[in-house]
Amino acid sequence: MAGQNPDEGYERGLGSRQIQMIAIGGAIGTGLFLGAGTAIHKAGPSLVLSYAVAGAVVFCIMRALGELLTYRPVSGSFAEYAREFLGPFAGFVTGWTYWLMWVVTGMAEVTAAAVYIHYWAPSIPQWASALLFLVVLYTANLISVKLFGEIEFWFSLIKVTAIIGMILIGVGVLTLGFSDAADTASATHLWADGGLFPNGVGSTLTTLQIVMFAYLGVELVGVTAGESENPEKTLPRAINTLPVRIGVFYVGALLVILSLVTWSEFQPGASPFVAAFSRIGIPAAGGIVNFVVLTAALSSCNSGMYSTGRMLRDLALRGQAPGAVTRLNNRRTPAAAITVSALLMGVGVVLNYTAPAEAFTYVTSVATVAGIWTWAVILLSQIRYHAAHRAGRLPAPAFRAPGAPWTSWGALAFLAFVTVLIALDADARVSLYVFPVWALLLTAGYAVLRRRNPAAVAAPAPAPAPAAAAAAAGTAEPASADA
Numbered sequence: 001m002a003g004q005n006p007d008e009g010y011e012r013g014l015g016s017r018q019i020q021m022i023a024i025g026g027a028i029g030t031g032l033f034l035g036a037g038t039a040i041h042k043a044g045p046s047l048v049l050s051y052a053v054a055g056a057v058v059f060c061i062m063r064a065l066g067e068l069l070t071y072r073p074v075s076g077s078f079a080e081y082a083r084e085f086l087g088p089f090a091g092f093v094t095g096w097t098y099w100l101m102w103v104v105t106g107m108a109e110v111t112a113a114a115v116y117i118h119y120w121a122p123s124i125p126q127w128a129s130a131l132l133f134l135v136v137l138y139t140a141n142l143i144s145v146k147l148f149g150e151i152e153f154w155f156s157l158i159k160v161t162a163i164i165g166m167i168l169i170g171v172g173v174l175t176l177g178f179s180d181a182a183d184t185a186s187a188t189h190l191w192a193d194g195g196l197f198p199n200g201v202g203s204t205l206t207t208l209q210i211v212m213f214a215y216l217g218v219e220l221v222g223v224t225a226g227e228s229e230n231p232e233k234t235l236p237r238a239i240n241t242l243p244v245r246i247g248v249f250y251v252g253a254l255l256v257i258l259s260l261v262t263w264s265e266f267q268p269g270a271s272p273f274v275a276a277f278s279r280i281g282i283p284a285a286g287g288i289v290n291f292v293v294l295t296a297a298l299s300s301c302n303s304g305m306y307s308t309g310r311m312l313r314d315l316a317l318r319g320q321a322p323g324a325v326t327r328l329n330n331r332r333t334p335a336a337a338i339t340v341s342a343l344l345m346g347v348g349v350v351l352n353y354t355a356p357a358e359a360f361t362y363v364t365s366v367a368t369v370a371g372i373w374t375w376a377v378i379l380l381s382q383i384r385y386h387a388a389h390r391a392g393r394l395p396a397p398a399f400r401a402p403g404a405p406w407t408s409w410g411a412l413a414f415l416a417f418v419t420v421l422i423a424l425d426a427d428a429r430v431s432l433y434v435f436p437v438w439a440l441l442l443t444a445g446y447a448v449l450r451r452r453n454p455a456a457v458a459a460p461a462p463a464p465a466p467a468a469a470a471a472a473a474g475t476a477e478p479a480s481a482d483a
Contacts, residue, residue: 018149019234021156022220022303028159028249032214033293036254037275038268039207044198045190045263047207048254054211055246058218060411061375063401064382065222066239070399071385073231077222079314082377085384088457092320092449093442094377099311100438101370103341105216106304107348108367110134113297119290130349133298138342141305144331148306155299162292163249166273170256173280180281187259198263209368209422214250216371217300218242219378223307236399304345309338319456320449366438368422369431372415379408379415 014022039047065077074080078098083091114130121129140147173179174187190196197204221238260276267275271293277285313334315321329335383405388394401407423432450457 014145014149014229014234016230016234016237018153019221019238021153021160022149022238028156028163028245028296032250032253033271033273033289033296035210035214036257037266037270037272039210040254040258040263040266040272041268042199042210043204043207044194044196045258046197046201046204047211048190048251048258049196050204050207050211051214051246051250051254054208054215054414055243055250057411057414058215058246058375059242060401060403060407061378062218062221062239062242063399064404064408064411065219065378066236066399067382067397067401067404068378068385069222069235070232071394071397073235074314078219078374078377079311081381081385083318085381085388086377089446090377091318092315092446092457093439094374095311095315095320096442096445097370097438098374099308099315099341101216101367101374102304102308102311103344104348105367106301106308106341106345109297109300109304110137110345111348113294113301116290116294116297119287127349131346133301134342134346134349137298137302137305138338141302141309141338142329142331142333142335145306145333148302151302152299152306155295155302158295159292159299160249162288163253166277167248167253167256169280169282170260170276174256174259181260181276181279184262185260189259189262190255193262193264205421206425208418209425212372212418213368216367217303219374220303220307222378223310232398239399301345305338305342308341309334312337312341319453366431366434369419369435372419376412376415379412383408 036047039050043050068081069077072080072084079091079095082094110130110133111126113133114126114128117124117129118126137151140151173181173185186192221235257272257276261272261279265275266272271289274286274289277289282288312321312325313336316323316326316337325334325337325340327334327336382401385394385397386405389396397404419432423429446457
């Protein structure tokens with residue numbers, strides 16, 4: 001495999017079973033379980049189309065990432081590809097932005113988990129349960145990457161089992177006619193209650209930013225590349241199953257939910273799954289969904305702890321973060337980098353306790369735009385990789401994305417369109433106010449770094465000559481796109 005970095009020092013302790021579940025879990029989060037309520041209220045049944053179209057774009061992004069991962073599987077993948085194909089400044093910005101995305105996501109999710117605990121134990125202080133969750137996940141990430149993988153495996157299994165169970169129950173109600181909802185449940189709800197676009201096409205378009213936020217995290221498999229036992233096989237397999245996961249867990253689940261209950265009965269801020277299954281007459285529906293949402297929040301925080309540690313250490317290895325965070329513990333986990341990230345996530349607990357909710361919303365809103373930046377960098381890097389291959393400087397992709405690079409240009413146009421929609425939405429626009437401040441901080445930091453340590457921001461080594469590239473590729477042409 002071309003360009004693999006043997007000096008990262010990590011243990012390749014994530015097996016195929018864990019990689020598959022991490023990939024599945026990345027596509028299922030609180031954005032589906034809770035965020036879908038607001039989106040349904042805005043778009044009605046046409047929300048299913050939003051998830052399907054956005055899912056197709058996300059698949060194009062992940063196939064682009066798959067090409068880069070099989071070309072060079074490294075732990076700090078997004079930043080490393082940005083450095084190589086877009087320049088040192090792009091790599092610097094991408095590394096820090098992806099780190100920030102998961103830090104603020106971790107702040108939000110650990111706090112959300114504490115809120116969900118109130119469902120069963122309202123007397124427990126929110127800050128106490130948030131701190132407990134943070135300490136437990138921090139400790140688990142320090143112990144070993146295998147333990148992280150196991151925790152994420154079981155979190156994902158809970159989410160997958162819950163959604164499949166809900167779909168099967170819903171299909172049973174629709175086909176067999178049992179439960180309290182049998183008299184009113186019907187697939188005709190998808191088009192009979194005001195049509196497919198009851199609030200107009202414009203309202204459906206405004207849900208795209210909510211939908212894209214729900215998909216944040218699917219790229220996490222790229223961060224696992226440096227610790228996968230067999231990245232050449234496990235990563236392409238995880239990426240190729242993404243359409244099935246989107247089709248079942250998002251499109252399939254929403255089709256069932258919207259058939260059980262007419263769209264107009266769902267309310268913003270309330271889980272549509274709780275509403276639908278309460279209508280069926282399942283007495284524990286609220287508790288079941290609350291448990292699943294709790295695992296989704298903890299899974300996201302666990303992923304944030306993992307990815308921020310690897311990204312921060314990757315920056316430090318290149319002189320773009322303090323050198324102290326490069327240290328690994330005796331189990332080959334980036335203990336120092338994880339500790340710094342966990343402490344900052346802990347600040348989120350303090351902020352949630354002392355600051356108004358609006359201030360905390362301003363902080364967490366950065367995650368959406370940071371995710372769009374990361375996806376755009378993946379696409380641009382893959383486009384430049386193709387250009388280098390056509391020029392004979394790099395080997396052909398071993399995991400070719402269908403339609404590339406044209407599909408990547410189309411995905412970039414879609415991300416630009418979503419950014420425009422964010423700018424037009426008064427509620428979502430705050431992220432575009434916060435992100436320029438972050439960009440100014442990064443620009444100033446890069447200027448200081450370039451003056452004090454020019455080697456840390458030096459241009460990447462030139463691409464290998466065609467002969468060397470051909471030798472690295474091993475064959476003249478790659479396998480089929482569906483390998």
